[in-house]
Amino acid sequence: MACRLISDWLVRMALIAALLAGAAARAAADPDDPLADPRSDAAAQDAAEPGEDPTAGPPAAPPPFWVFGRSPAVFQHADDSIATRVGGWIDASYRDNDLRRSSLSVDHLNVYLDSRYRAFQLFVEAEYENETKYTGYDEERDVELEQAYARYTRSDLLSVRMGRFNTPFGYWIPIHWSILMDTIEEPLFVGRNWLPEQQLGAEAAGRWFPGELAGVQTELDWSLYAGGGSEELHQDRVRGPTFGGDLRLRLDERWLLGASAYRQRNRELEDRTEHTTGLYGEARLHERLTLRTEYLHQHREKRSDSWWKEDVDSVYGNVRWDFLRRAYLNYRYSRGDDDDEDAHDTSEVEIHTVTLGVQPHASVRIKLEWSGHDFETGDSEDFDFWGLSVGYLF
Numbered sequence: 499m500a501c502r503l504i505s506d507w508l509v510r511m512a513l514i515a516a517l518l519a520g521a522a523a524r525a526a527a528d529p530d531d532p533l534a535d536p537r538s539d540a541a542a543q544d545a546a547e548p549g550e551d552p553t554a555g556p557p558a559a560p561p562p563f564w565v566f567g568r569s570p571a572v573f574q575h576a577d578d579s580i581a582t583r584v585g586g587w588i589d590a591s592y593r594d595n596d597l598r599r600s601s602l603s604v605d606h607l608n609v610y611l612d613s614r615y616r617a618f619q620l621f622v623e624a625e626y627e628n629e630t631k632y633t634g635y636d637e638e639r640d641v642e643l644e645q646a647y648a649r650y651t652r653s654d655l656l657s658v659r660m661g662r663f664n665t666p667f668g669y670w671i672p673i674h675w676s677i678l679m680d681t682i683e684e685p686l687f688v689g690r691n692w693l694p695e696q697q698l699g700a701e702a703a704g705r706w707f708p709g710e711l712a713g714v715q716t717e718l719d720w721s722l723y724a725g726g727g728s729e730e731l732h733q734d735r736v737r738g739p740t741f742g743g744d745l746r747l748r749l750d751e752r753w754l755l756g757a758s759a760y761r762q763r764n765r766e767l768e769d770r771t772e773h774t775t776g777l778y779g780e781a782r783l784h785e786r787l788t789l790r791t792e793y794l795h796q797h798r799e800k801r802s803d804s805w806w807k808e809d810v811d812s813v814y815g816n817v818r819w820d821f822l823r824r825a826y827l828n829y830r831y832s833r834g835d836d837d838d839e840d841a842h843d844t845s846e847v848e849i850h851t852v853t854l855g856v857q858p859h860a861s862v863r864i865k866l867e868w869s870g871h872d873f874e875t876g877d878s879e880d881f882d883f884w885g886l887s888v889g890y891l892f
Contacts, residue, residue: 561575561578561579562575562579563579563580564579564580564582565579565580565581565582566582566583566584567581567582567583567584568583568584568585568892569583570583573614576614576615576616577616579615580613580614580615581613581614581615582611582612582613582614583611583612583613584610584611585609585610585612585891585892586607586608586609586610586891586892587606587608587675587677587889587890587891587892588604588606588607588608588889588890588892589604589605589606589676589677589863589887589888589889589890590602590603590604590605590887590888590889591603591605591682591885591886591887591888592885592886593630593883593884593885594883594884594885595881595882595883595884596880596881596882597879597881601630603628603630604626604628605627605628605629605630605676605887606625606626606627606628606676606677607625607626608623608624608625608626608644608675609623609624609625610622610623610624610645611623617650617651617652618648618649618650618651619648619649619650619651619659620647620648620649621645621646621647621648621649622643622645622646623643623644623645623646624641624642624643624644625641625642625644626640626641627639627640627641627642635684635689635690642732643662644662644674644695644696645661645662645663645664645696646661646662647659647660647661647662647663648660648661653704654704654705654706654707655704655705655706656702656703656704657702657703657704658700658701658702658703659700659701659703660699660700660701661698662696662697662698663696663697663701664695664696664697665693665694665695665696665697665723665742665760666697666701666703666721666723666742666744666758667693667742667744667758667760667774667776668744668756668758668776668778668792668794669754669756669778669780669790669792670684670685670688670792671688671693671695674695677863677889677891678863680816680818680826680828680830680853680855681828681830681851681853681865681867682853682865682867682885682887683849683851683867683869683883683885685792685812685814685832686812686814686832686834686836686847686849687794687796687812687834690836690837691734691735692772692774692794692796692812693760693762693774694727694733694734694735694736694740694762695734696733696734697723697725697740697742698725698726698727698731698733699723699724699725699726699740700723700724700725701721701722701723702721702722702723703719703720703721703722704719704720705717705718705719705720706718706719706720711749714749714750714753715749715750715751716747716748716749716750717747717748718745718746718747718748719744719745719746719747719748720743720744720745720746721743721744721745722742722743723741723742723743724739724740724741724742725739725740726738726739726740727740727762727765728765729765735762735764735765735766735767736762736763736764736765737763737764737765737769738762738763740760740761740762741760741761742758742759742760742761743758743759744756744757744758745757745758751782752781752782753779753780753781753782754778754779754780754781755778755779756777756778756779757775757776757777757778758774758775758776758778759773759774759775759776760773760774760775761773761774766839767806767839768801768804770798770799770801770804770806771798771799772796772797772798772799773796773797774794774795774796774797775794775795775796776792776793776794776795777792777793778790778791778792778793779791785820786819786820786821787817787818787819787820788816788817788818788820789815789816789817789818790815790816790818791813791814791815791816792813792814793811793812793813794811794812794813794834795809795810795811796809796810796811797809798810805842805843805844806837806844807835807844810834810835810837810844811834811835812832812833812834812835813832813833813834814830814831814832814833815830815831816828816829816830817829817830824856824857824858825854825855825856825857826854826855827852827853827854827855828851828852828853828854828855829850829851829852829853830849830850830851830853831848831849831850831851832847832848832849832850832851833846833847833848833849834846834847835847836873836876836878838876838877838878841877841878843876843877843878844876845873845874845875845876845877845878846873846874846875846876847871847872847873847874847878848871848872848874849869849870849871849872850869850870851867851868851869852867852868852869853865853866853867854866854867861890861891861892862888862889862890862891863887863888863889863890863891864886864887864888864889865885865886865887866885866886867883867884867885867886867887868882868883868884868885869882869883870882870883871883
C-alpha cells in the first residue's frame with residue numbers, strides 16, 4: 499500500500515513539474531535580445547575605463563543556471579547549464595470488432611522531463627494508459643510512473659543507468675511509445691506481456707564504431723541489465739531477480755540486426771521461470787520502402803498440473819511503403835502462440851494487419867487500420883478489428 503501511494507505521488511509530482519517547467523520556458527526572456535542594452539555607442543565610449551577599448555562589446559553574460567525548452571536543441575546548452583526538455587504526447591481512438599460494441603476513448607496521455615548536465619541525465623515519465631480488449635488483449639487502465647532513472651555516460655563505449663527504464667529487448671519494447679509505431683495494434687508478444695515493459699534495476703550499455711565493414715559504416719550497440727520485482731513494487735508480473743542483454747549491429751543506417759535474451763519468474767502464473775530469446779532486423783531498401791521482422795521464443799517451466807505450453811513462439815514481418823512524404827501504407831503478417839489465461843487455453847493465431855498512416859503536421863499522427871485474427875487451434879473465436887487513431891506530440 500505504501501509503495502502504491504509513493505508511486506501515485508511521484509506521478510502527480512511529475513505532471514505538476516512538467517506544467518511548471520513549460521510555463522517557465524514560455525516566460526523566459528531571450529538573453530540575446532539586441533535591445534537589452536539601451537546605451538548608444540557614444541555613451542558606451544564615455545563609460546569606458548582608461549585603457550579599455552571603447553569599441554569592444556559588453557562582457558559576455560555568464561551561462562544561465564537552468565535552461566528549459568520543448569525542442570531537442572535545448573541540449574546544446576548541457577555543457578554549461580542544466581538543460582531540461584519538457585514534452586509528451588496524447589492519442590485517442592475509435593475501435594470496433596466483431597465481438598464487442600464500438601468504443602471512442604483517450605488511450606494515452608504521456609508527460610516527461612529530460613534533464614541533462616554534462617555526462618549526467620535524469621529522466622522521468624508519467625502516463626495515463628487505457629488499453630482495451632478490441633485487439634484481443636487484456637484491458638489495462640491506470641496512471642503510473644513509466645520511467646524514472648539516472649544515467650551517467652562515461653563515453654560512447656560505456657554508460658550506466660539506474661532506476662525504472664524500458665526493457666532493452668528487441669525492436670518494439672524499448673521504443674514503447676505507440677504513437678511512434680507504424681500500427682495501432684501491437685505485436686502478439688507485446689499484447690500478451692511475454693516480457694515486462696520496464697525493468698527496475700540497473701543497466702550498463704555502450705556503442706562501438708569499428709569503422710567500415712566491407713565498405714559500409716558500422717555501429718555495434720550492447721546492453722546488459724539486471725533488476726527485480728514484487729507485487730508491492732507493482733513491477734509487471736515479476737517476482738525476484740531478472741537478467742537480460744541485447745546486442746545489435748547497424749550498417750550504414752540502413753541495416754539493423756539484433757539479438758536479445760531475458761530471464762524472469764512470473765508471479766501471476768505460479769512463479770514459473772521464463773527464458774525468452776529474440777532475433778530482429780530491419781532493412782531500408784529504398785528511401786520509401788522499409789522491411790522489419792522480429793521473432794521471439796519463450797521456454798516456460800512446465801509442471802505436471804500446469805495448462806500452458808512449455809515452448810511458445812511469436813513472429814511478425816512488416817513492410818512499410820512511404821508513398822508520399824507524409825503518408826504511408828503498412829502491412830504486417832503475424833503468427834504465434836496466443837495464451838488465454840482466463841480460459842487456460844493456448845491457440846495458434848494468424849494476424850493480418852493493414853494500416854494507412856498520415857502525418858499532416860510534424861506533431862500529428864493519424865492511423866486507419868484493419869486487422870483479421872484467424873485462430874487455427876484452440877477455442878478462441880476469429881474476429882476482425884477496425885481502428886482510427888489520432889495522436890499529438892507536444
